[in-house]
Amino acid sequence: MRTSDSLRKTYGETLVELGKDNKNIVLMEADLGNSTMSSLFAAAYPERYFQMGIAEQNMASTAAGLSLTGKIPFINSFAVFASGRAYDQIRSSITIANLNVKICGSSAGLSDYGDGKTHQSIDDIALMQVLPHMTVLSPCDAVETEQMVKAMVASKGPVYIRINRNDLPIVTNPNAEYHIGKMTQIVEGKDVVVFATGIMVQQSMAAAELLKKEGISVRVVNVSTIKPLDKDVLLGYCDGVKAVVTAEEHSIIGGLGSTVASALSKSRLPLEILGVGDCYGTSAENYDILLKHYGLEPKDVAQKVRDVLAVK
Amino acid sequence: MEYSQEIVKELKRKAIQVRANILEMIPPGKVGHLGGSSSIADVMAALYFHTMKVSRTNPKDPGRDRLIMSKGHAVLVQYACLAELGYFDRSELGKVKTFNGMLQGHPDMDRTPGIEAVTGSLGQGLSVSLGMALGLRLDKSENRVYAILGDGELAEGQIWEAVMAASVYKASNLCAIIDWNGVQATSTTAEIFPIANLVEKWKSFGWNVIEIDGHDMVQILKALDAAKAYTDGPTAILAHTIKGKCFPFAEGKAKYHNAAMNDEEYKIAWQCIETMKREVEA
Ligand SMILES: Cc1ncc(C[n+]2csc(CCOP(=O)(O)OP(=O)(O)O)c2C)c(N)n1
Numbered sequence: 181m182r183t184s185d186s187l188r189k190t191y192g193e194t195l196v197e198l199g200k201d202n203k204n205i206v207l208m209e210a211d212l213g214n215s216t217m218s219s220l221f222a223a224a225y226p227e228r229y230f231q232m233g234i235a236e237q238n239m240a241s242t243a244a245g246l247s248l249t250g251k252i253p254f255i256n257s258f259a260v261f262a263s264g265r266a267y268d269q270i271r272s273s274i275t276i277a278n279l280n281v282k283i284c285g286s287s288a289g290l291s292d293y294g295d296g297k298t299h300q301s302i303d304d305i306a307l308m309q310v311l312p313h314m315t316v317l318s319p320c321d322a323v324e325t326e327q328m329v330k331a332m333v334a335s336k337g338p339v340y341i342r343i344n345r346n347d348l349p350i351v352t353n354p355n356a357e358y359h360i361g362k363m364t365q366i367v368e369g370k371d372v373v374v375f376a377t378g379i380m381v382q383q384s385m386a387a388a389e390l391l392k393k394e395g396i397s398v399r400v401v402n403v404s405t406i407k408p409l410d411k412d413v414l415l416g417y418c419d420g421v422k423a424v425v426t427a428e429e430h431s432i433i434g435g436l437g438s439t440v441a442s443a444l445s446k447s448r449l450p451l452e453i454l455g456v457g458d459c460y461g462t463s464a465e466n467y468d469i470l471l472k473h474y475g476l477e478p479k480d481v482a483q484k485v486r487d488v489l490a491v492k
Numbered sequence: 493m494e495y496s497q498e499i500v501k502e503l504k505r506k507a508i509q510v511r512a513n514i515l516e517m518i519p520p521g522k523v524g525h526l527g528g529s530s531s532i533a534d535v536m537a538a539l540y541f542h543t544m545k546v547s548r549t550n551p552k553d554p555g556r557d558r559l560i561m562s563k564g565h566a567v568l569v570q571y572a573c574l575a576e577l578g579y580f581d582r583s584e585l586g587k588v589k590t591f592n593g594m595l596q597g598h599p600d601m602d603r604t605p606g607i608e609a610v611t612g613s614l615g616q617g618l619s620v621s622l623g624m625a626l627g628l629r630l631d632k633s634e635n636r637v638y639a640i641l642g643d644g645e646l647a648e649g650q651i652w653e654a655v656m657a658a659s660v661y662k663a664s665n666l667c668a669i670i671d672w673n674g675v676q677a678t679s680t681t682a683e684i685f686p687i688a689n690l691v692e693k694w695k696s697f698g699w700n701v702i703e704i705d706g707h708d709m710v711q712i713l714k715a716l717d718a719a720k721a722y723t724d725g726p727t728a729i730l731a732h733t734i735k736g737k738c739f740p741f742a743e744g745k746a747k748y749h750n751a752a753m754n755d756e757e758y759k760i761a762w763q764c765i766e767t768m769k770r771e772v773e774a
Contacts, residue, residue: 206630230626230661241616247625248609249631253623269650274621277601408517462702 182322182354185347190322192217194329195254196224202333208243210236215345216256216286219305236261240269240281247279252333258292258344259285259301263308274338278313282332288318288342289378289429290461290470300461301342306434308340315360316406317341318428318436320381321350324404327358332361335360335468337433344379346467350394351382361405363413369399370490372485373421375414377403377436380427380454380476387481397463398485406436411443418449427454427481428432429471450491453485493717499542500709502773505574507537507709509739512765513572516638517595519590520758525590527735527748528654531673533639535731539638540573545714551579551605558608558624562617563642563671564598565750567607568663573600604632608616615648617641618668622658625666627725636720639668647685652697657725659698666726667719668699671706673735677749694728706731738764 182190199205199221206232213219223228232239236257243253255262260283263270285304292299297361309316317339319325325343332339339360366381367388376384381402388398395473399415403409418424422441424444426437437453444451456474464470471477510533518524540546547553551574561570568588575582580594588595594603598612608624613616618640621639628635645651658666672690674681687693694701700722704711712731719727735749736742739761753761 212548228630232657233653233660235653235657237616237650238619238622241619241650242623242626242654242657244609245620245625245637246615246622248620248628249624249627249633251627251630256567268613269619272610277610350615368751 182326182350184322185349187319187322187325188217188345189324190222190276191284191329191343194326197222198330198333199225204250205254206230206246206251207223207254207256207335208232208239210234210261212221212237212257213288215258216449218254218256236265237269240266241273243281244273244279247281251282252280252282253284254284254448256286256463258299259304260299263301263304263340264393269387273325274343275313278337280336281338283338285340285341285342287345288458289344290474291345292465293395293467293470294385296463297460302429302431302456302461303434304342305406305428305430305436309435309439313337313404314407317360317404318377318406319343319404320378320402321348321352323350323352323354324358328360331358331360337476342378346380347383351385355398360410361410363401363403363405363410365399365417366402367398367400368486369397371397371421372418372423372489373399373401373438374404374425374427374481374485375401375428375440378404378429379480383476383478384427384481386478389487390478390482392483396485396489403436406439409439415447416438418447419442421449421489423450423482425452425454425484425488429456429476431456431458452488454481454484493597493714497526497709501772503537503542503709505559506541507534508765508772509576510537510569511574513575513585515758515761515765516570516585516733517568517571518753520755521752522641522649523750523752525750526739526742526753527675527745528563528566528642528673531733531735532566532706533737535669535712536569538709538712538716540577542713544638544738545635546577548577555635558621558637560609560617560621560624560637560639561599561611561643562621562639563614566618567599570607571604574604577606579605580597592620601618614642614645615650616702618651618654621666622654622663625663626661629663629665635644636665636667639666641668641670642676643670643672643674643681644684646670646687655694655697655699661744662710662725664723664725667729668726669729671733672730674735675744675746677746677750679746680690691730694730700725700726700727702727703729703730706733707737730771738768740764
């Protein structure tokens with residue numbers, strides 16, 4: 181059972197564990213293995229680890245070729261490069277043919293706080309979920325990361341997973357059964373439901389705590405599979421509430437909020453989308469400064485809940 | 493290696509049949525990539541009907557060699573070969589690029605038996621081929637991977653990423669064949685984006701390089717055998733070719749990169765096929 185708070189270390193360790201019995205797992209990286217933690221696999225199984233140099237496009241298409249010979253390639257880079265730099269390669273070489281390639285976008289969202297806008301990935305969910313056949317995963321803690329990596333190996337077809345660079349507290353239940361596509365209620369509540377993903381799950385839990393004192397009861401649901409989104413379950417969680425909020429560390433355009441909005445288009449529930457505005461990131465000396473600057477703190481989630489309740 | 497006259501003659505016949513099949517796919521008024529398909533027809537005939545291990549009955553035979561059409565727009569030449577192998581009914585040739593057809597405008601592995609990957613966005617096929625080569629090697633398979641590239645396509649940066657990676661991994665089961673016809677979609681390569689010292693470039697990246705006349709069957713066969721025999725890294729065969737080869741009205745002309753023939757041209761094209769047949773039999 182995972183007790184570590186590091187998602188990326190968990191990612192690497194889980195692959196090492198799975199690679200012991202599953203000889204088809206191969207890893208590829210583009211000179212960032214120590215950041216993505218794919219380097220753990222390199223140490224364990226050097227013959228199944230391919231250092232592809234700083235050449236993400238070739239890495240993506242080469243992974244397509246490997247998968248065509250029955251391998252399960254995991255390609256690794258920062259989320260911004262893994263998704264954007266090789267977008268057409270992912271589209272043409274991988275997703276059109278529905279190939280069994282797994283893409284790990286590390287340092288997702290604003291989590292690479294120091295490196296600034298070129299390295300911060302607030303558009304990867306949008307890019308990846310628009311591709312037919314692609315599954316998009318966004319774990320909120322290490323427990324879920326481990327479960328997801330196992331499910332990725334067990335699944336067929338392309339999967340994108342976005343992983344936070346920073347340690348995140350464990351908020352999910354390690355004993356709960358996991359499968360791709362499942363969303364889980366983390367906090368029980370009845371007035372408003374907040375659909376959150378990634379780091380915003382813990383922020384929304386804290387927001388629910390704040391609002392409780394004001395007499396507002398908030399249900400928090402962890403949407404760790406962005407695509408495919410289980411619409412029926414989603415609507416079920418909206419049953420009886422007055423309003424809906426979404427929260428993500430991603431652009432308000434094309435991410436979880438957009439997807440939930442389309443799913444709710446026939447309902448009459450007011451909806452507020454919380455995320456990064458239509459802008460790029462910036463450097464900071466720590467992650468918290470960015471979460472504050474971009475309005476991704478618990479108090480911001482709480483304010484969105486008040487706002488959405490004010491809508492008539 | 494010496495090749496019997498009979499083998500060479502038979503492959504020349506095949507190359508003519510391949511070109512005939514291409515014509516069948518683009519009757520007058522129907523747009524199709526005549527130029528880049530016919531430039532590589534001789535090489536493709538040598539590959540499919542001599543060099544490559546392929547099963548006539550099972551397109552997915554695990555013991556097969558793989559061919560990736562990186563210059564996916566020229567897939568007509570591949571369809572022409574696959575039809576000869578009997579992977580689908582010849583009647584499909586007439587239905588190329590039609591709604592929901594088996595033979596799509598660009599290679600689609602889910603639709604067409606014998607197509608190994610999705611290509612069409614230029615510059616990716618060599619990488620895909622490399623991945624296959626590495627995967628086959630991990631499985632200790634003896635099978636080889638062939639990638640067909642256009643010379644215009646070489647402007648894509650990803651090609652050179654793959655060139656470097658294949659050399660780093662000494663992928664000797666990988667062979668790239670460059671259809672060096674000097675013409676791209678809108679004009680000549682010399683005019684659009686000339687790349688100097690192509691032979692030296694591939695060599696300097698650590699590849700085994702063989703330069704040939706891509707319409708000379710014996711040279712083609714020798715090069716493919718030499719590539720197989722080379723075990724120290726990947727091989728590039730730089731094949732000098734003529735875009736639209738064997739159809740004089742189209743030879744070397746960018747216009748026939750993707751054009752429709754008129755009735756007159758189509759008639760002439762079939763006459764060319766007949767002339768070639770007579771020449772080979774003579
Ligand atoms: C990434 C990409 N850009 C542009 C095109 C459009 N396109 C199709 S064929 C072609 C010219 C190809 O020239 P070359 O590689 O020399 O092939 P050949 O002359 O042998 O047909 C172009 C620009 C494409 N298919 N993919």
